[in-house]
Amino acid sequence: SGRVAVIMWFMKWSNDEKLKVIHWMMCFLNLTIILFIGTVMYITTLRICDMYEARTFLSTLTCLPKNPLRIMIVSISSFPILLFVMRLRQRIQLTTWKLAGSFLLETCLCLVIMQSLSFSTNSILLLVMADLLTYINTNRERALCLTVMIIIYLCGNYDFLSGRFAIVSFNDYLACYNSMTQSVLSSIHNTLASLNIIMFILYMIFLVQEKINESKKFLQMNQELQDLNEQLKEYANIREKMGATRERNRLAREIHDNVGHLLSRSILITGAAKAVSSSEAVSPLLDSLDISL
Numbered sequence: 001s002g003r004v005a006v007i008m009w010f011m012k013w014s015n016d017e018k019l020k021v022i023h024w025m026m027c028f029l030n031l032t033i034i035l036f037i038g039t040v041m042y043i044t045t046l047r048i049c050d051m052y053e054a055r056t057f058l059s060t061l062t063c064l065p066k067n068p069l070r071i072m073i074v075s076i077s078s079f080p081i082l083l084f085v086m087r088l089r090q091r092i093q094l095t096t097w098k099l100a101g102s103f104l105l106e107t108c109l110c111l112v113i114m115q116s117l118s119f120s121t122n123s124i125l126l127l128v129m130a131d132l133l134t135y136i137n138t139n140r141e142r143a144l145c146l147t148v149m150i151i152i153y154l155c156g157n158y159d160f161l162s163g164r165f166a167i168v169s170f171n172d173y174l175a176c177y178n179s180m181t182q183s184v185l186s187s188i189h190n191t192l193a194s195l196n197i198i199m200f201i202l203y204m205i206f207l208v209q210e211k212i213n214e215s216k217k218f219l220q221m222n223q224e225l226q227d228l229n230e231q232l233k234e235y236a237n238i239r240e241k242m243g244a245t246r247e248r249n250r251l252a253r254e255i256h257d258n259v260g261h262l263l264s265r266s267i268l269i270t271g272a273a274k275a276v277s278s279s280e281a282v283s284p285l286l287d288s289l290d291i292s293l
Helices: 002-011 015-050 054-059 068-091 096-116 124-135 139-155 170-174 179-276 282-292
Strands: none
Touching (some): 015 054, 015 124, 015 179, 068 124, 096 124, 096 139, 124 139, 124 179, 170 179
8 A cells, every 4th residue: 555655646746757757766776876886896806816716717808808997987977977967957048069969978887887897798878868959959969969879878788899809797706606696786786777777768758758748738728819819800891991980980970061061051041041042043043952952
């Protein structure tokens, strides 16, 4: 019931809040993976030296291993720098060239971390891919960056590179332990990597939902704008008709006033003409005109 309550509580969050939580969980998982691999390599190297098994260990390798302390320092220090660059890209408005420089820097930091850990993990690339898909707006730039990251993800693993380059793998360090310890350490490594993949899948699911919701909101706003545009057209037509009606009323008033004025003047002139006229021939005509007016 506790797990169900947590899941229900999580599902009540908005997609944006879910994305932020999953993003930080991926950051924590990747830091844990880096610490785990670096610590195992460092402790194993110290154990080999303490047990005087360096000659036996080196005889099983195709190349000399790296300095374990250097592995720890480089991998752990590069990760917060990567997070800082990602955070900086989110907060500032980047031009195309600045975005390309940011992407190149993030890719180089990922490769530095992966190379220092002998390409024992490429999980860090999933974190960068998730961040790029979220904050790059144009489809062209998003597709280009995603293509580059997928290629690096597919090629940046020990199985692909070991046949081309001499690399000391994480499993070479595990071989120094008994079978039970190897199983436990390998299980921890695989579990952390699997959890990171699951978090990435969940992130993509909620990100797609967020994009779909944004598209629906955009379509709804577009429909509302179209409706408002239609209403404005109707209001414009009504206003135009009202303007024509007002103009007709104005003309009617002017005509009425002018005609009334002319008729009044004609009646007065006719009355005056009748008053001053003494001609019997004109009088019937004036009477007929007066009756007509």
